Amino acid sequence: SCRISVLNSAILLQGYGLTSEALRRMTELAITSPVSPSLYPTLATVLLGSGLCMTGSFFLYEVTKTKSNRALRSELILAFISAVLLGFGTLFLLLWVGVYV
């Protein structure tokens, strides 16, 4: 169907009298989003949900471990994973509601 729509637009352009333009059109590819828009709701929910879980475990770690038993490495790893999940989750949430950033 992608090919057919390109062909349609090529024919439309011919109507405007831009024949060489139309021929070039047929060899161009349509650009699409890196992620299919129908996946936006699912991705937003899953990423935000798991991001909140990881945030929860990060804060649990912060409040249960005593001062000397904490390891900076595991803290940073938890924080990084939560940040990545929350960040991408927020992005897909924005895209889902129609704010195409």
Add this chain to the structure above:
Amino acid sequence: MVRLTHLLLASLLALASSVLADNIKLQQVDRKISLNSQFVRITETVKVKNVGNQVVSEVILCESLGGDAVLSSYKVVETSSKNVLTVSSATVAGAPAEAACHSVNLAKPLPAGETVGLTVTAVLAKAQIPYPAELGQHETQLMLYNGNVYVLSPYSVSSQTTEVILPTSTVKSYTDEKPVSKSDNKIKYGKYDLIKPFTEKRLSVHFENNKPFKHILTYVKEIEVSHWGNIYVEEKYEIKNAGAKHTGSFSRLKYAHMNLKANSFRDLKAILPRSAHSLYYVDLIGNISTSNVRKAPTSTVMDLELRYPLLGGWKVDFTIGYSVPLKGFLTSAKSGQRRLTMDLSSPLEDVFIEDMVVRVVLPEGATNIKANLPYDMEKSFDIKYTYLDTTGRPVLVLHKQNVAAPEHAAKFSVDYDFNTVHILREPLLLVGVFFALFVAVIAYNRMEFTITRDDKWEAARSKEVLATYMEQIQALLEDEATILLGLARATNQVREASEVDTAQREKTTVEKRLKDLEEKVKPLLAAVESRSVRVGSQVRDVLDKARLLQSRYFKQLSDRIDLVKKGVALNEISRKLAPAQDALNAAKRELEGTIMTVFGAY
């Protein structure tokens, strides 16, 4: 005499530019002046003959513009081949003040003695003058058009006709230059023979014209491209009724009841792309609900009604917006460049735009921006900051004045380089912000905020250190429980005499690991005892109980091995070992309970 001097001057000048005024003759000119709308549309079919003895490659054609008239569109096409010819404005000496001349480059140079047919399409705006200039409500509008009876041309014209087409058959007056005839809504002037170059004779027609004079004073179109899958388009209009000005009172009742709306209008029609969605029609007050949208086979049609009808001289502003998906508008060429193709001019029908600005907002990280335009426009660049932007989005600003809607409706394209990596700028910004929040929490937890370090603080500190040791001891006890579980599993798997050796080896590994744990517990226990004797004795209790449990496990294993060596049947073994097993499980549960009570507080 003056005319002769003018001719000589013209020919001298023309000599320099290889266009001689007397080597070209216009054999036949048929002109149609259509006054059937707010514009003046002039269509001329011109037969050009080369009567000199040199090849001619340029022809000069002129139009007469009077008063405030503006030449919005001027196209010349070769009649037989329909090739569009390039046109550039030219000044011709000897031309009258109101003539606008253009120099047309012929596709093929015209040899001597040959003729070529050209079709000229010109659109003039503001060429119809309201006369009278002011009207009351419901009075019919009369317009005055001033042109030239003869075609203004630097060459002599052998034969010409002019036809003036009017919106209705009501004509108050028109220039009487014989031969002239009026039939219904057409006035025919012609045929005139052997007219000299630049002969002026005023053509004045005073006629009824109630067509709406829709003038858009300013039009700003903003196109925002997002590679995540959407293109936003927002158009801001300021529209004025440029007909005869309204004077006197306005009666809403009379307006609603009478059929003749004279020169007022309220309706607009916009032709949008087929895949347009999320349309809105608003102004400063808010949403305007008097609108209708329907999908046609190749477009989306939006019927708008303005907030109030516009009588002569009145104006109003509004904003239209919609979104389109990327398909059909954004493509990528083989070279890697991205191409955005969209409509350049307004989607409204039959309007005259005095000042048009088109802003194309490309995503952050777009470089090497070039535009392919169907006609000349001023280009400049700008920056826009919107959602999740760091460095701002590049904006290509195109500006043009005096745009006539039907003639200037064309597509344009913008080429730019965009590395797909830049699409990650937005999510990475979000990730960075969240990570900064978490790092702030980590930093906060490592900071000490007490002002005085008194006894209460000391007590809290030592409790914390004790808790550290208790946590570690608890971890070791958990390890021990796991090891014993493994031993129990190994015990249950001893079924034949041959498996006894594996069981023995298992036992020695378990013993070694338990010994390691013992070594680790010793210093911790000492530390706990030094801090608090009471807690130390509690921990010692727990450790003793754990050791007793270990010996039960070992006894269970050795009993089983003995029974297997004796060759007792499996269910017999299970039956015999059952009471010992129950006692073991009870002891295990008791130990777990004790661990909970002792270590639970830490």
